[in-house]
Amino acid sequence: MPYDIQKLYSPTHRLRRKITDCQAMIQLVDQVLTKDFILAISLKTIHQPRMLVETHPSDSKSKVCMLTYYPQFDSESQSPVELIYLIDVSNSMDGQTMKQTKQLAHMFLSNMTSENNSNTVFNVITFGSDNDECFPISIPSTRENIDKAKHFILHSLVHRGNTDLFSVLRHYSLLPSYDQIRNFVLISDGHLNDMKAIVSLLKCHQMKKDRFFTCSVGETPNKHNLKQLINSTSGGGIATVFDSNYRSKWKTKVLHILENTRQPCVNDIVIDWHNEDENNNMLPFQQAPQHIHSLFNGQRLTIYGFINDCYKATLKANVNGYELSTTVFSSKMTETTGKILHCLTARAIIDDWENGLLYINDTENE
Known part of the structure; x- marks a missing residue:
């Protein structure tokens, strides 16, 4: 290895090691591999x-x-940042999935109440066959406004028919964001209608500075559709899976997404x-x-x-x-x-x- 080795270990097996600056030799203490072998190598100049x-x-x-x-x-964009939370409340988001969606949206809003979001404006939109906005336009992320958004999500109607994301995005494509970075945070199971029209819309010039961060929920999310949204936008984004079996990792993932929304496009x-x-x-x-x-x-x-x-x-x-x-x-x-x-x-x-x-x-x- 042409780089200085700082640390070498296995979290799964006991090792005998001989390490120089750029080379290492290892031998298993127990010669039988009864489970998957993992070897972790830390380099001095990792970045x-x-x-x-x-x-x-x-x-x-x-x-x-x-x-x-x-x-x-x-990493810290000097331009104002706009966060649009898109909450899927269609028929496919039923029962436990809808409960997880509201909990996740609440977690996003709760972690926006920091000084790092002083130049952030936001809005929350729930959508199915139709859609509802929490505010007429995006507004500053003050504690009072965030509390209103939490109340809006908690009492929003569910079982709203089809998943018509296109209508929501078309509205924003008519209002291009030239002076600020616009981030869409979609919480959905990914079962979206008319993906070809959505992909075509995201590639238009009016949405050149927009990014998509998708949060897949539910037992059978359509991860392919959610990745397609990210790969269709000029600014890219990140697709994140929120597994109900690993709720302890949710906050770390939420903070990671919020941090990336503040970065330049x-x-x-x-x-x-x-x-x-x-x-x-x-x-x-x-x-x-x-x-x-x-x-x-x-x-x-x-x-x-x-x-x-x-x-x-x-x-x-x-x-x-x-x-x-x-x-x-x-x-x-x-x-x-x-x-x-x-x-x-x-x-x-x-x-x-x-x-x-x-x-x-x-x-x-x-």
Whole structure:
């Protein structure tokens, strides 16, 4: 490993270890593997961008690259932030699922009452076949306004027919947000009507600075639809699963989402592989994820690629009108022979295909 090893341990098995600065040897104390083996490695410079190149042991022409970035930029946006909570109260959100949805919405509102939200305005909308707004327009997140929103959610009507998210978003597309970042936080089971129309709407120019944070609830959420919402917006977002069996993790996830809503909007994220063969179509090239939609300060971004003779890559993005550029290089120490990165790259490409994200044209994904 071409980086200083700070710590190496296994939470599942006892180990004998021999560690130098960049190399380590391990041996199991108990020779029998009766359960899954987990090995954790902590590096000294964990946030340094990295590029690893792997050659297949039986085919020297088959090479893959793995890029790891930890982008650094001003994480606190100076622009006002708008938070729109979209609460699904359709027929599919029944019984326990609806109860969990209201509890989750209450948790989001409760964690907005901090000084970090002084420049935040918000609104709450419940929707089914029709929709209701808590306030006529988004208003400051004062304690009084948040209490009103909690009361609105607690007493909102349920069993409201179909899941017509399109009508809600169309209203906001007619009121583009040019001077502030607009974040939609959707709490739903993901069973949405007319996804093609919604996806087309999110790609329009009026919603270029909008982001989607989806919170899937219920026993059988449609995670594919929720991911599609995020991947269709220019600003990206995060898809988060709120499992009723792990409620102890809900608050951490909520705080993570709220923190990301305050970050600047990042658009036009691309990877320049600096590879001439790719441009000349001499060799097949495949990147995963094929389209990068989200980028947040200090959070790891990993990209895989089947590509030959590539020893330099640059991450480029637009952060509130300013260009972000980070270049990483490979070296002899970061070149390996094996199949691990090949398998990870193949898995990432399959994930793109399963989520309908491998090609821009939907018919090609099918």
